[in-house]
Amino acid sequence: MKFTIEEALDRIGLSTAGLSSSYLGEGAWHAAYLLHTDEHEALVLRVPKPAAYGAPFVYNEQEMLGEYASRGLYYQHANLVMPGICPEFFAYHVEPELTFTLESYCGKTLSLQETTRSDAVELGRQCGQFMSAMSRAEVPLRGFGFLGWQEEGLVGEIQGDLQAYWQEEANEYREQFEQLVLTGIPLDEDRIRGKLEEAIRYRLGRTLRLSLTNRDISPENIIVDNHRLRLIDPLPLQYDDHVFAGNLLNNFNTLFPSYDRSPRYAKHKFGSYRAQLNGFAEGYLDGYAEGNEAVRYSIKIEEFLMLLDLVCHHAGLLNEEWNEGIRLRVGDRAAVKERIPEYIRRLEQFAFEGNRNK
Template identity: 50%
Template structure:
């Protein structure tokens, strides 16, 4: 590995004298190494894993340019909104022989074991305020959705009219309660339908905006530097920012603490830190809404829809044979079955204000 890192430093135009290397962490798709030389401060080098979710790495220049270039764009925009919230130095290189990213080391990831609820709420509020500012920052890219690499530039992977898509997506939720009913949750589906009868017209009246938001906010990629929160390793999406703010709320309230039987998340045992995760979500909601009751309502609408999507996704998983990748992401059939009643209860008990 040291030879690969030396090659990466040379390709990045960085010195390698006095190179020190230590293994840092492993994510879903990359391995990360903490490195330093006599010419640089601490840096993080990431390389694609040979296998991810049971599948071998296959070099795809277009996908890597979209991913690595998109991360760099997000870092630049984020640091313009809140200086230092993301690594100030970032570079990447892509080739069939060697692909990597190198960025400033921001510090150790969030430690829930060393935190209390008040701290978690403060961190969440910082993230919420940042998200709100980021969602008001324009991004000059064509299309919307996940980032793609087209004709030498980043662009959204959807090129249709966003407003038309938004209407179709919103009206599509009216069919979700029917899926619950078909799966045997008849009385619960009726409650979901009543909620959707209120939510859908509201969402259609709301004017969505496009910004470069982040689909992947988790304790795995939040850094606590003294009392300040830092963000690393985002998954940028050109979409309505409120929708993915709702995703943060659903993930910290529901998904993370319920996925302790997923091989992807089991080592974190987020179920043991549910009060802290909920405190973070409460802080995030407060930091984003900033006392605006209509904004608070809109965020809760998006959180409810993310929970509904999560529930329907789990029901769908049981309708087909589960692949190795699915099991690694979600856990086995028993784990999936175990979550659904709790999600249904969450939908039944959900309050928009």
């Protein structure tokens, strides 16, 4: 860290009286420190790591402002929807030698080892109910997609016609599948194609609803506070939330349990906790849909499409020149190749739960 903790606190106008600090750990991009002061009982200071995924940190003011401001916006609106679900205090500062965030300490992250499947189902249900409520809250932002920083503040990085983009995305799923077929990887082409066309027909026929959503819900950023779910470190974007509800299901049902050979995730041993991860996904879908069979069907459609994207991404990686960033994220070529048959099997057997007409 190129600056002192006292400098950081002083820059945002907080007293350093009674300051004590300890190292908390690190994620993919930031190192974290736990602070205590007379003014604030517990705060987390996060600073960019010198390198991430094998590449050195490069200061980019606009990117850092967009990332940190969007996190603050998400915390603000999340706490309006469900008070206390995210850190209630959040501040940040961005300049070349002094870039950091500071937020309320919410507690230790979720320990799957100490979580029963039934506990995981309940936490997932709470998360689903919260995300459903967030999808109904209006956030006036121009554009859609990930959020970026411009002179007027945060905006969606994609400007233009949402329906046209939605159609283009559907075409991209079809193109991905055709490329997968051309690889010669064994699969039941007709069965998967039939499911894909069913998914796209439904997707293009339903009403889109933009909302402030979060692509990055994982055991690493889930806090359990006296059996209550809390969320930290979101990756916010303005998009249709069913898409990222499906993304969460795919991550917890398929991606996380299969990534033990990824250096990024190996320490978590997610493969040993498939029951808890799948339980969280089950509870999430129940909590989000709240008995609405059409919502349930729509989210499962999106899970299928995310699974297809995961398969196609893995197949494509086999033809790429490997670098350290890829290896850290997904593992070596053997690990990637080993996952593909299981992903294909899951695609072939995928069932769209719920009823599209209710």
